[in-house]
Amino acid sequence: MMREGDAERAAIDLKGVRVLPLARRRSLTTVEGVLVDPEGRPREIPEELAGVLDGAVERVRAARRAGASVMLIYGAHLVKNGAAGIVGRLIEGGWVTHLATNGAGTIHDWEYAWLGRSTESVRENVATGTFGTWEETGRNIHVALLAAGIAHEGYGRALGRFIEEDGVTLPETGELEELVRREPGNALTAARAELLVAMSEHGLRGGRYEVVHRWKHASILAAAYRRGVGMTVHPGIGYDIVACHPMFNGAAIGRAGQRDFEVFGGAVEALDGGVVMSVGTAIMGPQVFEKSLSCVNNLRLQGGREIVRGHSIYVVDLQDGGGWDWGKGEPPKDNPAYYLRFCKSYSRMGGEMRYVQCDNLAFVHHLLHRLKES
Numbered sequence: 001m002m003r004e005g006d007a008e009r010a011a012i013d014l015k016g017v018r019v020l021p022l023a024r025r026r027s028l029t030t031v032e033g034v035l036v037d038p039e040g041r042p043r044e045i046p047e048e049l050a051g052v053l054d055g056a057v058e059r060v061r062a063a064r065r066a067g068a069s070v071m072l073i074y075g076a077h078l079v080k081n082g083a084a085g086i087v088g089r090l091i092e093g094g095w096v097t098h099l100a101t102n103g104a105g106t107i108h109d110w111e112y113a114w115l116g117r118s119t120e121s122v123r124e125n126v127a128t129g130t131f132g133t134w135e136e137t138g139r140n141i142h143v144a145l146l147a148a149g150i151a152h153e154g155y156g157r158a159l160g161r162f163i164e165e166d167g168v169t170l171p172e173t174g175e176l177e178e179l180v181r182r183e184p185g186n187a188l189t190a191a192r193a194e195l196l197v198a199m200s201e202h203g204l205r206g207g208r209y210e211v212v213h214r215w216k217h218a219s220i221l222a223a224a225y226r227r228g229v230g231m232t233v234h235p236g237i238g239y240d241i242v243a244c245h246p247m248f249n250g251a252a253i254g255r256a257g258q259r260d261f262e263v264f265g266g267a268v269e270a271l272d273g274g275v276v277m278s279v280g281t282a283i284m285g286p287q288v289f290e291k292s293l294s295c296v297n298n299l300r301l302q303g304g305r306e307i308v309r310g311h312s313i314y315v316v317d318l319q320d321g322g323g324w325d326w327g328k329g330e331p332p333k334d335n336p337a338y339y340l341r342f343c344k345s346y347s348r349m350g351g352e353m354r355y356v357q358c359d360n361l362a363f364v365h366h367l368l369h370r371l372k373e374s
Helices: 006-010 049-066 076-080 084-092 103-115 122-127 135-149 155-164 173-182 189-201 220-227 250-269 284-302 341-347 360-373
Strands: 070-074 098-101 167-170 207-210 230-233 275-279 312-317 352-357
Touching: 049 070, 049 275, 049 312, 049 352, 049 360, 070 084, 070 284, 076 098, 076 103, 076 360, 084 220, 084 360, 098 103, 098 155, 098 220, 098 250, 098 284, 103 135, 103 155, 103 220, 103 230, 135 155, 135 167, 135 189, 135 250, 155 167, 155 220, 155 230, 155 250, 173 189, 189 250, 220 230, 230 250, 250 284, 275 284, 275 341, 275 360, 284 341, 312 341, 312 360, 341 352
Parallel strands: 070 098, 070 275, 098 230, 275 312, 312 352
Antiparallel strands: 167 207
16 A cells, blocks of 8 residues: 655656766668759659649649748658758748648657757667667756747757757846846746756757758758748657657646647648648647637637638548548447548648548658749
8 A cells, every 4th residue: 555655755866867878879871872963853653642742742832832830740750751842942932921840840850950860779779778878968958948048949940040040149147036036027037947947957058059951951840941931840848759868857848839820820720721631640640630629719719810711731641540531520429530630630630631541751842843943
């Protein structure tokens, strides 16, 4: 029988986690090995998908003519598969107005930009207690997010800026102490206090914190920041390897993610007649989108406005969609396809949803080529 206090005593102390230099990790992918040339020939896709892609191109172009949002919500494998250059061209062409990913998408993005390689063996490294325990990944992403907190900046913009500008400027600890004392009720006080503690505990000094990113051309985050395109990140606490680090700070991650949920909502607000492309994100994409759309509709209805209408949704994944024709609506509860979140949630979000069984890299590559040709 558990006694009172046993649960608290059972908690582990993450500050004792031993981290290793990232360069010592056996990384499974390199920028040179995976980065795809946007001008190269896309992988072959089934003939029946050509019409779907042509339809997506027409709707993207119509959305941009109307000034509506075109949102690309993607999972980490799009980064791991080397699509950064392709997505960068979509941004440069003005065809995508907002990007969103999960925490893992930023891990690979940052590691490619800084080290030129990423990805590790989960099976091998969990067994040795080294999975995710990499000093530079955990430290630098936390520094970027802690600094973002005192500027009311979101995860995506903060890390994109960190990569593009090769670091960040930190305030002096004395300045932070004074602000916390003088303005205890300020909305930024908690973020200031967290940064102050982190700087004191982890040897961070005020002034320029420089981290040179030699492969920033492989970063979607940096490309979005450089072009001023919305880039939001929607993390989970404990989902990503930054949790395997003595600097792990759920408050800083949550604060940056909260700001990005608000920014994501701004893109949804402009979605009438727009396009959503959910590429390789089975959980984060549909879960975040449905809550954001509900919030936007809530605010619109309070103001006497109509809910978001006329949008098109393309859901792209390698799975077969449960063998269900999602053009008919959602399946009954006794059908296993009912429990495919990435299809079911989007099918409930108004507009028109198309499910596309396709390799994520091939989809965005073909999309880019068709947009350029048209």
